[in-house]
Amino acid sequence: MFDIGFAELVLIAIVALLVIGPERLPRVARTAGLWVGKMRGFVSSVQSDINQELKADELKKIMAEQAESTGVHEILEDVREAKESIAEDIREAGEEVQKPDYVLNAIPDEKPADWDGNDDGSDSASNEPAQIEKQEDSAK
Numbered sequence: 001m002f003d004i005g006f007a008e009l010v011l012i013a014i015v016a017l018l019v020i021g022p023e024r025l026p027r028v029a030r031t032a033g034l035w036v037g038k039m040r041g042f043v044s045s046v047q048s049d050i051n052q053e054l055k056a057d058e059l060k061k062i063m064a065e066q067a068e069s070t071g072v073h074e075i076l077e078d079v080r081e082a083k084e085s086i087a088e089d090i091r092e093a094g095e096e097v098q099k100p101d102y103v104l105n106a107i108p109d110e111k112p113a114d115w116d117g118n119d120d121g122s123d124s125a126s127n128e129p130a131q132i133e134k135q136e137d138s139a140k
Contacts, residue, residue, distance in 0.1 A: 020028050 016028070017025055
């Protein structure tokens with residue numbers, strides 16, 4: 001707070017020694033030290049009280065912002081609703097797939113032009129020896 005150097009303290013000590021005298025100077029110095037200690041304690045307690053009030057005010061502002069913002073419970077509720085909606089869509093799609101009309105519409109009435117009659121999914125080129133044997137057997 002105050003910028004008091006060593007020279008100023010020496011000057012104050014000399015003036016105090018001359019004014020108060022050597023007999024009462026130790027008692028006055030002790031009393032002044034006690035008062036300075038009490039003042040420092042008072043100032044530090046006031047500073048800590050002010051800091052506590054500032055922190056409390058800051059916490060109140062944070063709590064107010066959190067109350068205004070979307071809470072976690074609201075987000076969880078939105079996720080639950082979306083999950084239920086998706087589950088309902090899946091259920092409806094499953095019911096629609098199980099309908100006989102859908103199955104009949106999924107199977108084409110006409111066979112494709114390149115269909116060779118094999119239902120095993122293999123290519124017709126891999127069955128050439130078997131086809132040649134069938135043709136030879138039918139020729140006999």
